[in-house]
Structures are given as structure tokens and as C-alpha cells.
Amino acid sequence: MSDACIDLPVLRPRLPRAEALLPWLKRIDEAGWYTNAGPLHNKLRQRMAAHFGLEPDCVTLTANGTLGLTLALQAQRPPAGSYCLMPSWTFVATAHAVRQAGLKPFFVDVEPETWALSPTSALLQAAGAPGPVGAVAVVAPFGAPLDLGAWDRFQEASGLAVVVDAAAGFDSLKPGRVPAMVSLHATKALGIGEGGLIVTEDAALSAEIGARSRFGFRGERLATVDATNAKLSEYAAAVGLAALDAWPETREAWIALRRLYEKALGGLRGLQFAPGLSGVAASTMMVTGRGDAADMAEDLADQGIGSQFWWGSGCHRHPPFRDCPRAALPFTESLAERSLGLPFHLDMGEAEVERVAAALGRAQRRVAA
Structure with missing residues (x-):
């Protein structure tokens, strides 16, 4: 058929209706600020931080979740060309992000009880990689909650970069030190069209991710690292604020x-x-x-x-x-x-x-x- x-x-x-957006759009007109961490971007960052129980400097807003995953991996500086252990059971954006971060996917199986990796299974399956493993990409399947504390301990013990793809985890994610991406795509429970955010209890890591999302700038017009443009516009922030209101x-x-x-x-x-x-x-x-x-x-x-x-x-x-x-x-x-x-x-x-x-x-x- x-x-x-x-x-x-x-x-x-279902995204916010025009009448819900209008007050926020008027603020953009009044400020004349359309991108580059404007007032609405900063307000959305503050409100997202409050939602996840974090300080605003522990949240990075991005143009989409895939870019956020890429930057979260790059900010941890895993060896270029090393393998990233990751589940094959995920949306293909996870694998694209791994490639864009300069890593090579090594696909492994998930556990039947959770559909996800565990630190124990990651250690066991990493032994089968054909070369050095530099990172692990963990996936929270369809927004299922994960124990990020366990992944914090894994990272500390292994020294590997860890990133969590919690694309559908807006309501379930409990942040840890390892960076986690939440998607704000239109298909998600709280959507803005296109957008994403990275949360971590590590403010220094969050600052590094943020710099890589804005050309490597750190308060002045000097590129300090390889970077890209992954900034969230004021218009996308307006949709996010209206969505949070509701x-x-x-x-x-x-x-x-x-x-x-x-x-x-x-x-x-x-x-x-x-x-x-x-x-x-x-x-x-x-x-x-x-x-x-x-x-x-x-x-x-x-x-x-x-x-x-x-x-x-x-x-x-x-x-x-x-x-x-x-x-x-x-x-x-x-x-x-x-x-x-x-x-x-x-x-x-x-x-x-x-x-x-x-x-x-x-x-x-x-x-x-």
C-alpha cells in the first residue's frame, strides 16, 4: 500500500503555534540580535540548564544533535584515526558523527535487557577491535534512561573518550561528567525543528565544546582549535523557549x-x-x-x-x-x-x-x- x-x-x-512564538519573535526585533549567543540563546541555555539541574556553563546549544555529538567527541581529543566502539543498533547519525570526528566506527552488539551498551560489555568487546580504541559512543535507545555515573567511572578507569547519544532523552537524562547529546529535532518530545544540546557536569569540557561550535573562538576573534559553525540562531531559540513554556x-x-x-x-x-x-x-x-x-x-x-x-x-x-x-x-x-x-x-x-x-x-x- x-x-x-x-x-x-x-x-x-507538533511545534509551538505562531501565537506562542510571537512574543519571543518580538524580542528578537527589539534587540536586533539574530545569532551569535544573543539574549534568547542565553535565556534558552539558562532554562535548559535548570531543566537538567546544571549551571548554564555546563550546557552547549548546537544547530543540530549530530554536530553536537561530533564536537563532544573532538573536544575530548581521542587519537585521530582510532576506533570508536559503538552499537550498530542506533540511528545512523551516531555513526556519521563518529566519522566526522575523525574516528573509525567499530560496531558492537547491545545487551538484550537494555538494548544498550554497558561499561562491562564495552570493555569486553573493545578487546575485539582491529586496532587501538580511542572512544566509546553510548546510545540511550529511544530515550531510555542510562546510568551515566557508571560511564563516568568507566571513563576515569579507561582513559577513553566517552559520549552519550541521548537524542530522545530530554525527559529521562540524568547528566554526568561524560557529555551527553539531546536532540531538539521536530520529531522529539520537545522539538524546535532543528537543534540540539550537550550537557555535562564538566564546565571546562563544556567550554571546549562551545568554542568548537563557534569557529574556535574563546571571547575574541582568534581561532584556537579546529572547529566549525554549529551555533543555534535566535529564531531557533525562540521556538525552544515557546516549547519550554508549554x-x-x-x-x-x-x-x-x-x-x-x-x-x-x-x-x-x-x-x-x-x-x-x-x-x-x-x-x-x-x-x-x-x-x-x-x-x-x-x-x-x-x-x-x-x-x-x-x-x-x-x-x-x-x-x-x-x-x-x-x-x-x-x-x-x-x-x-x-x-x-x-x-x-x-x-x-x-x-x-x-x-x-x-x-x-x-x-x-x-x-x-
């Missing part, structure tokens, strides 16, 4: 939608949610008991319901990364065949969730027949 026949899409982003209500709406799904899918056998689904998420990952997610997706589409393989078959299946070394990936391969993203957006209510549940039940019966 073509996408034109899908009347319940898997995703429908966050308490938005957060409750996400939680209510998740609860509707938990209730509606609770009676379907052979299905489970991705681990760590609690609080706020902007997507729902369903896992089937067998490798039949593709058949389920086709059947849902026949019923007018969209779905998505958010991470495809893993990064190692994408053409730019097929030649990268990798460990055995049995659980990643299994997840690729069994996981499917269901419709999950704030235009949905009880009727839409129940429609998805009923369609899943029919799809189960047809696939099993």
Missing part, C-alpha cells in the same frame, strides 16, 4: 498517550515494548516475539496505519558503513527483524490508540495463519 493510503501516520510533529502540559500529554498504549496493547500476546519506556517518549517501539515485523508493517499499512523501522537493520547495513569492522551482532540482527515503531503523536487519542491495537491483533492473526 502506498503512503497516500495511510490515514493514521506514524508521526506528526512543556508541563506537553509532558502530561505524552505520558497520557503512553498510558493509553500500555492499556490497549496489554492484552496482545507476543508483543512487548522497548525497555525503559517510562515518563516521556516521542515514539513507541513494539517488539514482536518472532522475526515478522516487516509482515506486520505491511498488514498495518493495508489497514491505513503507518509504522516505521526507526533504526532499519542497524548502522552496519548502510552502504557508507558496510566496510567498518564489527563484532558479532546477533541481538542487533534479531531486533532489526522484530522491532517496529507504531503511530505515536499528540494528535492521537483513545480512539486512535484502540484502532492501532485492533489492527495489530488482526495483523498478528494473519501473519500467524
